[in-house]
Amino acid sequence: AAMHTLALALLAAYLMAGRLRVDRARLAGFAAVSAVTVGTFLVGSHVLLAWALPGPEGASAALDRLRLTGAWGQLASAEVLPRLPDVPVPGPVRGERLAEILRRGSLRFGFTEDELPWSFRNGRGDVVGIEADLAHALAFELGLRLELVPVGRDARLDALEQGQCDVAAGRIKANRAATMLFSRPFARETWGFLVPDHDREVFASLERVRGQPNVRIAVIRVPEWVERLKVVLPDAEVVEVDSILDYVEAPAGRFDAMYTGFERASAYSLIHPRLSAVVPEPGLGSIPIALTVPEHEEDLLALVNAWLEEERASGLIEAKLDYWVRGEGARAERGPRWSIGRDVLGWWQ
Numbered sequence: 600a601a602m603h604t605l606a607l608a609l610l611a612a613y614l615m616a617g618r619l620r621v622d623r624a625r626l627a628g629f630a631a632v633s634a635v636t637v638g639t640f641l642v643g644s645h646v647l648l649a650w651a652l653p654g655p656e657g658a659s660a661a662l663d664r665l666r667l668t669g670a671w672g673q674l675a676s677a678e679v680l681p682r683l684p685d686v687p688v689p690g691p692v693r694g695e696r697l698a699e700i701l702r703r704g705s706l707r708f709g710f711t712e713d714e715l716p717w718s719f720r721n722g723r724g725d726v727v728g729i730e731a732d733l734a735h736a737l738a739f740e741l742g743l744r745l746e747l748v749p750v751g752r753d754a755r756l757d758a759l760e761q762g763q764c765d766v767a768a769g770r771i772k773a774n775r776a777a778t779m780l781f782s783r784p785f786a787r788e789t790w791g792f793l794v795p796d797h798d799r800e801v802f803a804s805l806e807r808v809r810g811q812p813n814v815r816i817a818v819i820r821v822p823e824w825v826e827r828l829k830v831v832l833p834d835a836e837v838v839e840v841d842s843i844l845d846y847v848e849a850p851a852g853r854f855d856a857m858y859t860g861f862e863r864a865s866a867y868s869l870i871h872p873r874l875s876a877v878v879p880e881p882g883l884g885s886i887p888i889a890l891t892v893p894e895h896e897e898d899l900l901a902l903v904n905a906w907l908e909e910e911r912a913s914g915l916i917e918a919k920l921d922y923w924v925r926g927e928g929a930r931a932e933r934g935p936r937w938s939i940g941r942d943v944l945g946w947w948q
Contacts, residue, residue, distance in 0.1 A: 661869070662715075663722045665928045669735035671915065675706075677735065677745040679726050683763045684748065691762040696892070697899040700765055706743045708734035709750035709764035713842055715866035716923050717768065717888070729923035730768040733785070733890075736915060737766070737906055752819075752842075755779075759893040766903065771887045772823065780900045783907055784887035785916050786924065791861035791878040792816075793846065793868065799875040802856055808832060808879070811855075817846040818858040828858050831883065847871055860886070862924050 613619040667674060684707070691699055700706055710718045710730055718728040726747050738745035748764045756778055758764045770788070771781050792802045801807050808814060809832060818828050820839035828837050838854065840846060846857040847867060857864070864876035890907070892899045910916050922928035 660722070662866075665721070665727060665923070667727060667732050667735055668922075669732060670739045673739050675735045675738035675743065675745040677738070677747060679747045680749065682749065683754075683758060684746070686762045690760075693893075693895045694898070696762070696765060696896045697902060699762075700743065700899070704744060705746050706734070706738045706741065706766065707746045707748050707762075707764040708738075709748045709755060709758055709767035710734075711752055712749060713844060715843075715863055715870075717863070729786070729919050732919050732923065733768070733916075734766070736910065737903070740906060741902075755891070759891065765892065765899070767891050768888065769891055771889050772821075774823070777894075779894055780892045780896060782890040782892070782900060782903045784889045785907055785911070786888045786920055787885040788860035788862055788888055789878055789885045790883035791859070791864055791876055793843065793857040793859055793864035793874055794855070794877055796873055796875045798855065799877050802877045803879055805831065805879050805881065809834060814855050815853070816856045816858055817849075817854045819843075824858070827883075843867060847874070865926075 610619065669675060708731075710726055710728075712718070712720050712726075714728065714730075716728055718726070718730040721727050731747060734745055734747065748758070750758045750764055750767060755764075755767050755769060756775070759767060759779055771784065775781075794802045801811060814832065814835040815838055816828060816832065816835050817838050817840045818824050820841065825837055825839060828835070840857075843857060843859060843863060846854055861876055861878050864874075868874045868876045890903050892903060907916065
């Protein structure tokens with residue numbers, strides 16, 4: 600800073616005295632040497648760092664490292680079915696599903712393939728997420744094989760009734776309580792928005808959102824969610840979609856935000872850094888997530904509830920929420936820090 604001030608003072612003094620002279624040849628030579636030096640430094644640095652340092656890891660690779668651990672590291676013998684299994688006609692006898700499961704020797708657990716971070720397929724095609732992890736733990740504790748059954752979001756009720764799956768997971772909705780049985784909640788999902796990163800400050804406040812003209816917000820086509828959003832943001836245009844991917848893959852400018860669970864929004868924001876997950880103020884509440892069993896299967900529901908209470912007391916449920924939902928898994932599976940000795944010189948492993 601001192602030399603900079605001195606140089607400016609000298610230049611100003613020479614300029615005022617009329618003695619400032621520009622030597623164009625020397626200036627051009629200095630500029631050429633500077634350009635070559637800077638270019639060589641940048642290219643050399645790029646080559647050196649590309650050889651010595653690991654490249655930045657995408658979030659999808661981080662998600663691929665997450666692994667199922669089941670009952671404290673014990674996994675059930677599992678099979679992922681390519682489609683819904685065929686069931687005999689007539690279907691299972693009502694009230695005897697638990698006896699049928701024990702007689703069959705397998706537990707059929709319905710999962711949805713795009714419910715990050717609750718249930719999804721990773722880059723290798725494996726079924727992972729907290730729901731699959733809990734399914735492994737439940738099947739192992741019961742001494743059963745596990746059959747993971749792909750079930751569409753709207754097909755869960757029929758699959759449970761027809762015996763194509765025995766247990767599934769999902770958000771508790773009062774209008775479904777008459778047609779399926781819900782266990783005690785094992786998690787709660789906070790409502791929020793998935794938005795372009797540059798709009799996160801706008802959607803952090805409901806008042807600011809209400810002040811925006813022509814806001815288009817996507818929401819899964821569930822009637823009660825659509826109505827809730829219309830009440831909260833009466834001037835917004837609410838657009839019903841089939842999945843979060845409809846919002847993520849939409850052309851830029853088609854939607855301003857997606858109304859969804861904060862945990863799901865956070866997972867998608869990791870994969871797509873241009874997006875951010877936001878919980879607005881004031882908050883929009885949360886929704887409980889539970890295991891579901893077919894109607895009239897109180898014995899099976901009692902078993903599921905007893906298992907949930909046991910594992911909640913043991914800490915298993917909380918550990919899986921930390922691992923899959925709260926981000927502890929990505930940090931735990933990151934591996935040792937990069938070092939010159941191990942990663943460049945190979946002195947140790």
